[in-house]
Amino acid sequence: TWGEICADLEKSIGKNNFVTWISPLKFDRLQDRVARFHVPTTFVGNWVERHFSDQILDHLTRVGVDVERLEFSVRSDKGRQTTARHAQPAPKPATAIGGDLPGAPLDGRFTFDSFVVGKPNELAHAAARRVAEAGPVTFNPLFLYGGVGLGKTHLMHAIAWELRESSPQLRVVYLSAEQFMYRFVQALRERDTIGFKELYRSVDVLMVDDVQFIAGKDSTQDEFFHTFNALVDQNKQIIISADRAPGEIKDLEDRIKSRLQCGLVVDLHPTDYELRLGILQQKVDLYRVQYPGLAISDGVLEFLAHRITTNVRVLEGALTRLFAFSSLVGREITLELAQDCLADILRSSERKVSVEDIQRKVSEHYNIRLADMLGPRRQRTLARPRQIAMYLAKKLTTSSLPDIGRRFGGRDHTTVMHAVKRVEELRSSDAQIAEDVEMLRRTLEG
Numbered sequence: 001t002w003g004e005i006c007a008d009l010e011k012s013i014g015k016n017n018f019v020t021w022i023s024p025l026k027f028d029r030l031q032d033r034v035a036r037f038h039v040p041t042t043f044v045g046n047w048v049e050r051h052f053s054d055q056i057l058d059h060l061t062r063v064g065v066d067v068e069r070l071e072f073s074v075r076s077d078k079g080r081q082t083t084a085r086h087a088q089p090a091p092k093p094a095t096a097i098g099g100d101l102p103g104a105p106l107d108g109r110f111t112f113d114s115f116v117v118g119k120p121n122e123l124a125h126a127a128a129r130r131v132a133e134a135g136p137v138t139f140n141p142l143f144l145y146g147g148v149g150l151g152k153t154h155l156m157h158a159i160a161w162e163l164r165e166s167s168p169q170l171r172v173v174y175l176s177a178e179q180f181m182y183r184f185v186q187a188l189r190e191r192d193t194i195g196f197k198e199l200y201r202s203v204d205v206l207m208v209d210d211v212q213f214i215a216g217k218d219s220t221q222d223e224f225f226h227t228f229n230a231l232v233d234q235n236k237q238i239i240i241s242a243d244r245a246p247g248e249i250k251d252l253e254d255r256i257k258s259r260l261q262c263g264l265v266v267d268l269h270p271t272d273y274e275l276r277l278g279i280l281q282q283k284v285d286l287y288r289v290q291y292p293g294l295a296i297s298d299g300v301l302e303f304l305a306h307r308i309t310t311n312v313r314v315l316e317g318a319l320t321r322l323f324a325f326s327s328l329v330g331r332e333i334t335l336e337l338a339q340d341c342l343a344d345i346l347r348s349s350e351r352k353v354s355v356e357d358i359q360r361k362v363s364e365h366y367n368i369r370l371a372d373m374l375g376p377r378r379q380r381t382l383a384r385p386r387q388i389a390m391y392l393a394k395k396l397t398t399s400s401l402p403d404i405g406r407r408f409g410g411r412d413h414t415t416v417m418h419a420v421k422r423v424e425e426l427r428s429s430d431a432q433i434a435e436d437v438e439m440l441r442r443t444l445e446g
């Protein structure tokens with residue numbers, strides 16, 4: 001029985017771990033070789049899944065239970081409906097929306113409510129909101145792009161949740177480009193491409209995440225292109241995401257690139273300090289609902305927002321780990337504890353690019369002298385590289401606009417701002433510049 005297994009588990013993982021993580025589990029049932037448990041919060045579920053799955057499976061098998069994997073779900077008790085939305089795990093079936101539609105499940109945490117808006121993502125957020133209003137189609141497709149962990153998937157799920165709530169009759173399908181390909185290949189294998197075509201061409205809203213994935217995959221691209229056109233012709237909303245602008249996706253057919261550019265293209269910029277702090281604060285508020293006792297000082301949050309600049313997922317992971325660690329060892333979360341417990345994360349996000357590196361690399365690339373880049377001359381052969389360097393300094397470092405201005409021979413912050421805007425425009429209108437910037441960014445960050 002589960003009770004006996006618990007006794008064994010307690011021995012193997014220690015009393016502390018057991019009390020914190022295993023005791024809150026309630027064994028629900030075993031079905032199709034899946035052992036299901038109720039957990040009090042998503043957080044506990046995730047933690048147990050990540051750290052104790054193997055041991056639990058091991059103990060279950062040892063006493064002869066035929067089980068292949070574990071599943072944890074939050075029991076929804078009615079009194080706490082308000083927080084349930086955040087606390088719910090991802091709804092399980094792939095048919096989460098639209099009956100038997102071929103979409104991927106949505107993550108219950110990815111809603112507009114839980115999306116923190118700041119300067120770097122306000123445009124993307126506004127566009128997503130607009131599309132989620134389900135009025136007449138205004139821009140088609142909506143193309144969201146940006147680096148890893150900046151909230152593309154979150155926004156797409158939020159749109160789907162919103163539409164599902166406001167217009168349950170709409171057939172909304174969300175899936176990754178990889179899943180799209182996988183299903184297409186499956187249809188090919190089963191000689192049912194007609195069924196595939198009919199299925200995807202009959203939806204009302206199609207969202208394809210990480211479309212860069214189909215670059216170089218010719219027949220999938222072809223199918224995607226036709227699906228895309230069929231839906232646009234019927235005036236159905238399409239929402240696409242990618243890790244870069246349409247024009248910058250290599251090995252993507254030109255006809256697809258230009259189709260993708262027809263609607264609204266918005267990018268999610270790297271997070272700034274304020275946005276990171278906002279996201280952390282929101283997370284803390286959520287945790288507080290689950291763990292009223294947990295305390296974390298603003299100082300620690302500021303420290304995290306300052307030091308972990310790469311991607312929001314890492315930032316969230318750091319906070320989760322801090323909470324787990326502090327509740328395990330029963331210690332208050334201090335700066336020292338944070339430094340200890342997050343040493344690896346902090347170290348890996350240290351690989352910072354400096355403004356000097358950028359100036360050096362850019363002047364090398366364009367074969368101009370560093371002194372000229374920093375100097376007063378304004379001829380185009382100098383001004384363009386200078387603008388690109390300023391742009392990269394803004395994007396890749398945490399320096400402020402005035403700070404960057406100062407380091408470029410004492411220029412004004414408005415000059416830097418103008419440069420950033422200009423390069424942004426050029427990136428979508430000038431393929432050469434787009435490529436240069438991308439290349440420079442890669443060598444600097446690599």
Ligand code: ADP
Nearest residue numbers: 114115116148149150151152153154279312313
């Ligand atoms: P992407 O798809 O762009 O790689 P995700 O949408 O998966 O990124 O986001 C990574 C994680 O960061 C998710 O847990 C998401 O909820 C969180 N996140 C990103 N941006 C925000 C934001 N503005 N507010 C709240 N959470 C965010």
Ligand code: MG
Nearest residue numbers: 152153154209
């Ligand atoms: Mg994503």
